[in-house]
Amino acid sequence: MKLLLDECVTRLLKRDLIGHEAKTVAEAGFRGLKNGALLSAASADFDALITVDRNLPFQQNVRSLQIAVVILISQGITYSDLKPVVPDLLASLESIKPGELVRVEVTTKT
Numbered sequence: 001m002k003l004l005l006d007e008c009v010t011r012l013l014k015r016d017l018i019g020h021e022a023k024t025v026a027e028a029g030f031r032g033l034k035n036g037a038l039l040s041a042a043s044a045d046f047d048a049l050i051t052v053d054r055n056l057p058f059q060q061n062v063r064s065l066q067i068a069v070v071i072l073i074s075q076g077i078t079y080s081d082l083k084p085v086v087p088d089l090l091a092s093l094e095s096i097k098p099g100e101l102v103r104v105e106v107t108t109k110t
Helices: 010-017 034-045 079-091
Strands: 002-005 021-022 048-051 068-073 101-104
Touching: 002 010, 010 021, 010 079, 021 034, 068 079, 079 101
Parallel strands: 002 021, 002 048, 048 068, 068 101
Antiparallel strands: none
16 A cells, blocks of 8 residues: 655654555655645545644545545654554554545553
């Protein structure tokens, strides 16, 4: 699956996306594009956008797009904050379809 990491997602996450082709927004040539324009541009070449932008579903109609969106939800946006969501992220990518939005959240162990 071809994945696009939003500007706010650390590029270090790419190394954990085993079995997928991942690029950052900068690598894809989309730097500076806002959500709507980014999603439209990315739809042509990518299967899913990975972001930490929790407001995106309220700003964009993802269902109308030819790209899936995965929102990573954790305490922060550093690599160490996001690394625990990788197994659930990889699992969600196995079944996600264009126009779907999935939230992948860090579950705290007590």
